[in-house]
Amino acid sequence: MSIYRPQIGTPLAELDTPCMIVDLDALEHNFDVIADLYADSPTKMREHAKNIKTPIILHKQIRAGGTMGGICTAKTAEAEVMVEGGLTDILITSQVVAPDKLARVAALSKIADIKLSVDSDGPLNELSRISSEMGADVGVVLEVDTSMGRGGVRAIERGVELAKMTNDLPGVTFRGVMSHQSLAAGADNDRESRFIEGRRYIQMCLDVKDAIEAEGISVDIVSTGETWTYDVAPEIPGVDEVQGGTYALMATQADYMDAFQYAVKVLSTVISTPESNVAVGDVGYRAMTSPGGVLPRVDGIVGVEVESLEADVIVLRSDGEMPLDVGDQFLLLSAQQDIMVNRWDQFVAVRNGKVEAVWPILARGCHH
């Protein structure tokens, strides 16, 4: 089966659907917001590749400015693709424990500045053994849990123990601390509230940093923050890097972050209008998702909502006469990007209603 690849210059209206497009003006706007905000700040963006999975897009933010020149990846396989794509400073933000993957991380560290998130001693010892046997040196960044309840040390003392342990091991170098936090569902999301919440969480990571430094171990990197704290993290002294992800493509779960524009959308065609206020489109679960039951949103058509998403189709209902006919196109916004992007082979990059580029999603797939 060959993958549909539209010609450069194809108008939006002639694209075969469903089609995942990236609006270049919106993407560049989002990158410029970061470049402008971080230009004169000691805090810089370390963009997360987990949603984008495409080196060329990450290079665009680095070229636009406001970054520390590197990125995050969620897993080893993503890091490999990014190094191959010319990115040279990578923080892998999930723990890696399998010996073969640790060997892949160590191998990567011979050609790029690789840092791995660590939160327990077994994998740390294994990383050290494998890395030193290979003559490699992998950076260690300690993950601190601040609110997510997933990986990451829960106590300051545990963080200090792991930092000391790293310092005594060959093949690894202690580089710093990291955390990722979510704004509690239903919490106020105005800037002041985000600042109070963001500081509360990020301070937990800074407390571990301070305790490690008090033991005479230097902490080069405090890597924390994300889309909802992108504008508050730089105001918290001690934060070096922000791990923004969602801001680049945007998703409806972050719609309160109105500095950013929706860059990624899925184009669909109406294939049936079985009732005067119902339209069925050619997008299903194969192309989009509804994480936590949150359905995609119709872009820019007032009064038309997504009623359901099925395996191969989407059902829209309007509050009056359906403004869409069979054959009409419409655009959908996703609640979350990572799961959606992972299903596609390429981004079709569009400007002024025409295809300007087609970018393969090189790091897609379930493999770690």
Ligand SMILES: Cc1ncc(COP(=O)(O)O)c(C=O)c1O
């Ligand atoms: C470790 C880590 N850092 C940063 C991010 C980016 O967060 P956001 O997409 O909210 O910007 C994520 C997202 O899941 C993450 O897991």
